[in-house]
Amino acid sequence: MPELWLVTNWPYTLRVVTIGTMFLGFIAGFLGTFIVLRKQALVGDALSHAALPGVVIAFMVTQVRDLPVLLIGATIASVVAMVLLNAIKRRTTVKFDAGMALILSGFFGLGQVLMSHLQKTGGASQAGLSTFIFGQAANMVRADVVLIIAVSLVIFLVLVLFWKELKLYVFDEPFYRSVGLSERAASGLLTITVVLVVVIGIRTIGVVLMSALLIAPSVASRQLSNRFMVNALLAGVIGAGAGAFGTYLSYVGSDRASLPTGPVVVMLLSGFVLFTMFFSWRHGIVKHRVSVAYYKRRIIKYKRLIHLYEHGPFSADERGQYSQFIDQRFATIKAGQVEMTDKGKQKVRDIIEGGRQ
Amino acid sequence: MNVEILAVAVLTALATSLVGVFLVLRRLSMLTDAISHTILLGIVLAFMVVADLTSPFLLVAATLMGVVTVFLIEALIQTRRVKEDAAIGVVFTFLFSIAVIIVTTQFRNVHLDIDMVLLGNLEFVIFDRVMLFDRDLGPASLWVMAVVLAINVGLLSVFYKEIKLSTFDPALASVLGFSAVLMHYGLMTIVSLTAVAAFNAVGAILVIALMIGPPITALLFTKTLFHTIVLTLAIATFNSVVGYALAWGLDVTISGTIATMTMASFFSAMLLSPKRGLLFEAFRTKKQREHIALAGLLVHVENHAESEDAAIELNANTLHEHMNWSRAFCEKIVQRATAQHYIRLEGNIIKLTETGHAFYRTVVSDSRGTIR
Incomplete structure (x- = not known):
């Protein structure tokens, strides 16, 4: 086997597939930031399952197995699912997640019905469904990758173009509407872009794991930054990195056993999410624990001094309790009373404000 | 099976x-x-x-x-x-x-x-x-x-x-x-x-x-x-x-x-x-809209009945402009009011009947509480 550490030594297929998963990972992570912040993380999951009947109908009508045809079918089905989901949300008291669960599995059931009908009349084999559920990155050809790149670039440009409006929509919807912008336009734009990303992703990574590609990168990037722009771009980079690295790993690993690309990518992403949750320098659990323990210790150590700061000065009879602080020049004895010095006041402010000067 | x-x-x-x-x-x-x-x-x-x-x-x-x-x-x-x-x-x-x-x-x-x-x-x-x-x-x-x-x-x-x-x-x-x-x-x-x-x-x-x-x-x-x-x-x-x-x-x-x-x-x-279904809700909304329109028509007629511009405001042919309704909807409401004997036409001018007056009073007292 040639030295695979060098990209230039990679076989053609690996290069093609890697580019495809990279772009897919980028756009899924980037777009995922919006939907995760809108607390609609599982919409991608519902829409990807809902695409199945569209794929089958597209095949039944055209008898063609080409990717673009099936994608159009999938897109139509997902859009119909989203319209129904919105109707449930607006017109009934049914909660959004319950509506999502119904649409997800009802559409999938419909897809299976159509599929079984197709099998009976002698059409597609079961393999089609299996590919739909688990994806098959290895079968990606140049045309697929071109499609993925085109779709992700268009979506990226559109999102960047409407950045200001979408940001407002995501963070403060009432204000967004109050300045006269259309709620329908924003939710429609996000929906249609999610549908497109999900649809191009299904073939690569599969229905079940597509939602991970949308959700996990933005969860990880959220631990690393508080800025929306940085978040979205970072999520894109994380998605792209996991996509590329996962493809590479599953290719290298398939000498001994056939490692499916999708699950490997998802394992990498989940691992990274856990890692950032624990070790992020910004919001990480470890950092949080350490700093809490540090401030707790300081408060215990200086609690007498804090007491003096808040309720003092006290009579010099109590100087015994403050001798340590008097030695450190945080407190002093003036006119028969124990008093704070300026240095001591600064110190206490430091402690009780948790280090935020 | x-x-x-x-x-x-x-x-x-x-x-x-x-x-x-x-x-x-x-x-x-x-x-x-x-x-x-x-x-x-x-x-x-x-x-x-x-x-x-x-x-x-x-x-x-x-x-x-x-x-x-x-x-x-x-x-x-x-x-x-x-x-x-x-x-x-x-x-x-x-x-x-x-x-x-x-x-x-x-x-x-x-x-x-x-x-x-x-x-x-x-x-x-x-x-x-x-x-x-x-x-x-x-x-x-x-x-x-x-x-x-x-x-x-x-x-x-x-x-x-x-x-x-x-x-x-x-x-x-x-x-x-x-x-x-x-x-x-x-x-x-x-x-x-x-x-x-x-x-x-x-x-x-x-x-x-x-x-x-x-x-x-x-x-x-x-x-x-x-x-x-x-x-x-x-x-x-x-x-x-x-x-x-x-x-x-x-x-x-x-x-x-x-x-x-x-x-x-x-x-x-x-x-x-039957209670919250979309079809019935749409039907109910339509009913309510017509009912309110009917009431609105009677209030309009009563308000302008004695005034100088009655000939303009209450002309059956141009009424829809004054009520700000579509012509079809206006005709429908006028028809309904006529059928229930709330209004009658004198020439082209709409007048309230006795029944219409009675209905007008229930509408007004409904909306203004006990003033009248």
Whole structure:
């Protein structure tokens, strides 16, 4: 086997597939930031399952197995699912997640019905469904990758173009509407872009794991930054990195056993999410624990001094309790009373404000 | 039609929708999505230990894995670094990926089809039968589902009061000393058990429809918990019987048809429910609009009857401009008012009749309280 550490030594297929998963990972992570912040993380999951009947109908009508045809079918089905989901949300008291669960599995059931009908009349084999559920990155050809790149670039440009409006929509919807912008336009734009990303992703990574590609990168990037722009771009980079690295790993690993690309990518992403949750320098659990323990210790150590700061000065009879602080020049004895010095006041402010000067 | 398949379908629908009521009310619907996928990992891990696909240990492990899934999701939410829905999305895809990787790398020669787990096959349940002393006691799935249904009914009727309280007023339940955690995990254990028992027959993805569909359909009609449960069970039975009949008639997959039927019955209920259905609501809105328009017309006529511009304002040909209505709508309302003898035409000018005056007074006193 040639030295695979060098990209230039990679076989053609690996290069093609890697580019495809990279772009897919980028756009899924980037777009995922919006939907995760809108607390609609599982919409991608519902829409990807809902695409199945569209794929089958597209095949039944055209008898063609080409990717673009099936994608159009999938897109139509997902859009119909989203319209129904919105109707449930607006017109009934049914909660959004319950509506999502119904649409997800009802559409999938419909897809299976159509599929079984197709099998009976002698059409597609079961393999089609299996590919739909688990994806098959290895079968990606140049045309697929071109499609993925085109779709992700268009979506990226559109999102960047409407950045200001979408940001407002995501963070403060009432204000967004109050300045006269259309709620329908924003939710429609996000929906249609999610549908497109999900649809191009299904073939690569599969229905079940597509939602991970949308959700996990933005969860990880959220631990690393508080800025929306940085978040979205970072999520894109994380998605792209996991996509590329996962493809590479599953290719290298398939000498001994056939490692499916999708699950490997998802394992990498989940691992990274856990890692950032624990070790992020910004919001990480470890950092949080350490700093809490540090401030707790300081408060215990200086609690007498804090007491003096808040309720003092006290009579010099109590100087015994403050001798340590008097030695450190945080407190002093003036006119028969124990008093704070300026240095001591600064110190206490430091402690009780948790280090935020 | 095969009675045994139908019985399995109905029992599965009953057992799943019963626990589904509480999932929906506690807003945990999408947890079923997570659980139904991760039980695959439980099965795979147990299979690595016992190496027997028929061992009941597999089902135990799968149930446990469902509970572990819930636990991991809760743990992520507890860190307050991830929102609930994102936590679900991260955890179940992770566990599912592990399962898929194990299956594809370790068990390539074993008949452990992921498709089978995800899709299920109600048609084949009759081939796996329980035999006791050479006597055929019916399909194994029938027994499994019957036992699970019995467990669900038993537990829910024993703890009905407690679960009702903790569902609708968790704060009060905690104050009264019912552990919310215990309640949550207890419920999630039977949800997991039910999902595991059902996925054999209908597959992991369609279990979701069976769990969530009937309860949310029932909730369109009912307002009390007991009515909701009764109606849910009725709808679940209806869906599975009609779904099976359709599948049999069209010769297509049974579980898929039942799931489709579940969705279809929800949307029909949404359109046709007598109190809150969209069609009736649209009809009622139209009625109300016409009623208010009629009242508005009478007020307009009364206000201008004595004034100098009466000839302009009350001209039947230009009235729609003054009321700011479309011509068709205006004609319709005038016609209706004439038919009920509220107004009459003098030439082209509209005048109130005595009945019209009486109606005008009820309208005005309705809206202005007791002034007149």
